[in-house]
Amino acid sequence: MLGLDKKDTLMLLVVTALVVFAPILLNPFPAESSMAQFNAGYPDLMQRFVIFGILAIGFNILFGLTGYLSFGHAAFLGVGSYSAVWMMKLLTMNVIPAILLSVIVAGLFSVLIGYISLRRSGIYFSILTLAFAQMSFNLAYSVLTPITNGETGLQITLNDPRILDGANAPAYPNLFGAQMNEATTLFFGGWSFTFSVGYYLCGIIMLLSFYLSIRIFRSPFGMMLRAVKSNQQRMNYTGLNTKPYTLAAFVISGMYAGLAGGLLASMDPLAGAERMQWTASGEVVLMTILGGAGTLIGPILGAGFIKYFENIFSKINEATLEAWFAFLPAGLEDFVVAIIYPFVGKGWHLTLGLLFMLVVIFLPGGLVEGGQRVAKLFRRRDRQTTDAEPDTTRQGQIPPAE
Amino acid sequence: MDAILLQLLNGLDKGSAYALIALGLTLIFGTLGVVNFAHGAIFMIGSFCAVTLSKIFALSHKAAEPSGKDFLGNPKYDDVLYITEWFGDDIGNWMIDWSVPLAILFAIPIMLFIGYVMERGLIKHFYKRPHADQILVTFGLAIVLQEVIKYFYGANPIPTSSPEALRGSFDFGVLIGFDPDVIIYPVWRLVYFTFSTLIIGAVFAFLQFTTFGMVVRAGMADRETVGLLGINIDKRFTIMFGIAAAVAGLAGVMYAPINSPNYHMGMDFLVLSFVVVVVGGMGSLPGAVLAGFLLGIVESFASMNEIKAIIPGIDQIIIYVVAIVILLTRPRGLMGRKGVMEE
């Protein structure tokens, strides 16, 4: 189907199903129960899952395939956001032109940075991209404030020109009138599920991006990129100049980042400079490695994992914990709360750091490898593994399968 | 002229901090081939060794008799320091005053131990893993370390002062023929600069003139061959990791009075120290030191008003501009070797 083999089609279908039913799947607990804290099925977080999924998918095309570790990808995200907000300020609140512009501008920006940075490889390349991104961040925060609105972030205001919008056009990002923040909530017993326009738009775009990335992975171009990662020397002695390939991968992944930035701004019309900081670039790297670099679905898992922690664990406070463990005898309750408290709420960074370490130590191939191991347990080893999989996974170089 | 000289001093001072951190990072990278994102955290822990020692010196018990009322109007009891009780007022107060320099002695064993534990417990298992994994695990470790510090010390900076005698400023200009009051420089920063230079010198001397250092240097150049000679290079590298941690830790201890330590100061230095190391050339110790001083000085000059007037905001990006220019003109940084970290 769609030019994919059976396995890929199945994977695409599974991801599609997950995206479509996410509002239900992510809200497994009744809204009023104490476990509702762990529900992630509200529009903003679901949007972030898929948007950062797009970002990570794009990053993976560069890092997972070519092995070039960019530490400045957040710059493209930021540039995409700024372009989108400007489009919404000047032309129209319709998100289509905004998203298109953000992809184009991020693409151009990545041609520039990629062309220069790709003159070097390895850590020298990483530091060059980092330097460009940090420059962008520092300038956006201060000197470029007329364009970026600095610390506060670029916002839409009531008196923006918006020359294409009529007087009655919605004052919120919309798709031909359907506002991104519109949502319908379905109550079912104690459960409530929110279906939002913005989320489904992001979801569709994410599925398209995911499909595109499968096609790239399975194309001769994708194979060339993997060959670049594997052995540049041999590429050179096969008559291939690797630079156009790496630059193309860089620009594609930059455009993915721009798309993610444009979507972020479309869901929530504000572009903050922090999006370009090195920590944001580092976050993309972490998402990709955590999920499984070079695998198709890994980056999406990684993105979901980190965003879940950032948004769910940071909101657990002492009172929440006390409510959970209220069934315990008072002394024991306090003890349990005291044990858990440092790891949630303001300590969510600690949990995240520990999980990074645990995943890298025990699952060198990232979360995808964890999934594979679980799947293996269920398969009962009735089929013999044919290829040299264990050998490659040990080295953290997963063939791009799942 | 005096302005330039002042900025040169500032540059050397900043540069010495950069160089010290980068030196440790390069030692770890050059010997073990590990990209250590937790190095900034080690620097931070060094600073907190100074904080901890002054807290230990400040341990006290309540006086028997109340001396007044506290902010809620309850009786207030004065604190009596154990240290003055045990050693007498003179020595006790002297120790409190000199707690930062004393923290050097306190920090060396702690940092060596932390380095040793880190290497044996964690880093060791990552020698053969891709650099991306090393980055992820050490970054995770850095977060954990700083969160632990935050848990115990809070997020606020903690003021840590230098000894009374080394506080304040010193008229440096008079020494070199300027009018009085023109080139005034903080005493502690001069101490820091001297200290850093000594440590850098000591590390180089150690590598240059001891058998241990020779083996390590040979190992940095070609690990396999040295291994073939039947020398247990791994053990030496473990010790090197401890030394690198100690170097970063000492840089942190002495830095405490310059800027009040806080839990995320490691992250503030992390990016910068990587830029320094890479600009110097991966795996090159002299390169790291050179780049540290170079970037420190360039940064200081870029923040001069005369230069900011020409290019506004240049001080925000100068480090990165210099890094880009150097990496584009010298493919492996200032003194990098071929083939290191280029894949």
Next chain:
Amino acid sequence: MSIFNPTRRGLIQTGVVAGAGLALPTYLRADSHAGFTNAPAGDTVTLGFNVPQTGPYADEGADELRAFELAVEHLNGEGDGGMMQTFSSKALEGNGIMGKKVAYVTGDTQTKSDAARASAKSMIEKDGAIMISGGSSSGVAVAVQSLCQETGVVFMAGLTHSNDTTGKDKKANGFRHFFNAYMSAAALAPVLKQLYGEDRSAYHLTADYTWGWTQQESIQAATEALGWSTINDVRTPLAATDFSSYIAPVLNSGADVLILNHYGGNMVNSLTNAVQFGLRDKQVNGKNFEIVVPLYSELMARGAGENITGIVGSQNWDWKLENEKGERYAGTNAFVKSFGEKYGFPPSQAAQTCYAQTLLYADAVARGGSFNPCSVGEALEGFEFDGLGNGPTLYRAGDHQCFKDVLVVRGKENPENEYDLVEIVEVTPADQVTYEVDHPMFAGGDLGQCNPGA
């Protein structure tokens, strides 16, 4: 963490009951009946407290959170009632807000506009928060304020000091109790004149972002009106940790006052560096060299240690205010007492503003008789009150800014304890710091219409 806390067990019970009540399969359009976003349905109302819990301002955020918890306790009729006893409006009865028990959710702003908005959105979308409060920087405040405007909930700003929050970026759904850069400057000017005279040359170091600029602009205008001259204004990068290269040129610039338009970590480091360079001991133009920090933060001042001795700055509030300046500032002691008894140390100004904001919100709901943001806004606009620790205060209708006395403080010579960092030099009365709604430094914005959301 009190062991016997009947309320939290009560909360669970209500949760169970509410769940059972909704157990019928129903399908309805969100919020369509109530007429405004997140109208409280059951017998609880949820407030969202969005404070920095990670990053450099985490301690300040923690202090804000303590104040919020205390305020919720008092609103629900627990504890000693704190400033509710002294508050001039008596609409609050200690039975929650309009009989609905107050519950709250917390989030982490990370002091980043993006993260703060994400966190606020989750409170609004997931937890059904009807009001968002807190924060420790102006960038975050402005970003979250505009989010609240778009989604139709009320934003009660925490610590935000930029003129823009109630100036060019003001919003109908946003309210600020904290003072601002202009007020700091206006309050400081007469005191600076009295302390340091009319013939001074100032050198500014300014954090290179929006708040820094408005602060610098305000203080420069105010000091120049006194007759001071401005030698230079140097912008410093936000990320700077070592300010030596910015401080060094001050020595020979001919300036005799250094004004540090820095906050938080920047302020701690630049002040520490300035003292290291011996600026405090210098004599220029025959006068003692002075350093001014227009916005003081007690928590951060603690980080600068003894370097703050003798440094003048301004504050919104201080816990010693009522003791030192008398009954005009009633409420201060009541708040300090209940805060101090619960947590063991006195509250910061960030805590006070957050506590006051929560009470003001609850009171406005009660007086207006509805949780509808427009009703709350109406009740707050032009509201004059007293007894929240700042003396008589006006919530101005034109820009949703509170006008009250501003404290000028100075780092104490011999602090009695680690919380007693500053002495109150002067309290500048509210009318001296009041400005017109369309003052040039605040121009360009528009409150717009209040937005009740869905």
Next chain:
Amino acid sequence: MGILEVKNVGKRFGGLQALSNVNLSVAENSVHAIIGPNGAGKSTLLNCLVGKLVPDTGSVMFDGQSVLGRKPYEINQMGISRVFQTPEIFGDLTVMENMLIPCFAKRDGAFQMNALSRVIAQGEVISKAEEMLVDMNMANKRHMIASSLSRGDKRRLEIGMCLSQQPRLLLLDEPTAGMARADTNNTIDLLKQISDERDITIAIIEHDMHVVFSLANRITVLAQGTPLVEDTPDNIKGHPKVKEAYLGETQAA
């Protein structure tokens, strides 16, 4: 006039004169071996031919065109393929994919942005790669990850990859180094077969005399950076200078 003409090539590294006055002519369709003791400059010479190094003096002409100043991939596009001492293959890719890469690469090296076509849909390229796998006797290993192959198989794969580009000159850098006897013999057979069946010139650097004398029809002996003798294998065997410079050394060792 040979297909490869090296004239007066010299290369200096700091104080070391690695090559001086090297003249070499490789005749079309011959198997030309370059031998010499360690440090004779064999590898340096090879690197000068493929563009990894640029000689200080002299000229290198391939088929009438200078290769100097061109990048390695450009030189490859002229028709020179290189086999490395340690096999340089795409270790993370499968054997089949390894073979596909050179088949996809156009002779002119043009960049192809075929991101939306599918590898499995490229029938022509695939059958070409498949053919070469069969020729290399590796068809049954097509799904293995290349890094898990034996040394001999890696070498075969590398040679196959080079051949699938249909080069005019194949450069081999000690192709049997580190191989077991059986693998070495297989490789010799393979190379013999290649030179017999294909229209190709082979230049080989080798230590192993067994390999050299089984394959080469012309031999150049390099010593201390200059060619000592160039002759047929039979003549080289008895040459006193060679014995002195090279064979004598190996016998002593």
